[in-house]
Amino acid sequence: xxxxxxxxxxxxxxxxxxxxxxxxxxxxxxxxxxxxxxxxxxxxxxxxxxxxxxxxxxxxxxxxxxxxxxxxxxxxxxx
Amino acid sequence: xxxxxxxxxxxxxxxxxxxxxxxxxxxxxxxxxxxxxxxxxxxxxxxxxxxxxxxxxxxxxxxxxxxxxxxxxxxxxxx
Numbered sequence: 001x002x003x004x005x006x007x008x009x010x011x012x013x014x015x016x017x018x019x020x021x022x023x024x025x026x027x028x029x030x031x032x033x034x035x036x037x038x039x040x041x042x043x044x045x046x047x048x049x050x051x052x053x054x055x056x057x058x059x060x061x062x063x064x065x066x067x068x069x070x071x072x073x074x075x076x077x078x079x
Numbered sequence: 080x081x082x083x084x085x086x087x088x089x090x091x092x093x094x095x096x097x098x099x100x101x102x103x104x105x106x107x108x109x110x111x112x113x114x115x116x117x118x119x120x121x122x123x124x125x126x127x128x129x130x131x132x133x134x135x136x137x138x139x140x141x142x143x144x145x146x147x148x149x150x151x152x153x154x155x156x157x158x
Contacts, residue, residue: 035124036123041086046113060109061104068157
């Protein structure tokens with residue numbers, strides 16, 4: 001089973017990396033950029049067919065290791 | 080308009096960061112992990128309402144700056 005995890009900075013947290021990307025894009029001529037935020041995208045292949053268990057495990061993985069819940073949000077998607 | 084860009088390593092490219100995550104998760108007790116791949120997730124807010132133009136611009140951004148096409152694939156999604 002393939003799961004996708006999206007980890008993004010919370011809205012109120014500054015994203016210097018995103019700002020650098022925005023500025024670089026603007027300097028390349030993309031003038032209609034309002035904002036850029038960079039996050040992480042993690043694909044996890046799990047050896048289980050039970051969606052419920054997988055979902056529970058994936059949330060646990062995010063909380064224990066993958067996301068820093070003080071500054072980041074996460075979203076889990078199972079195909 | 081909010082667009083989402085997913086940048087992932089091509090299948091044949093080694094992903095040491097993904098391996099580290101997989102090993103860490105296994106050592107935390109998640110034993111049914113088969114594979115982990117880490118990618119980037121970029122949200123771009125564009126000041127345009129034309130989906131076609133936006134899509135063309137976003138693809139150009141990926142090709143010019145955001146993705147390294149030698150080793151990475153990208154996918155653009157517009158809400």
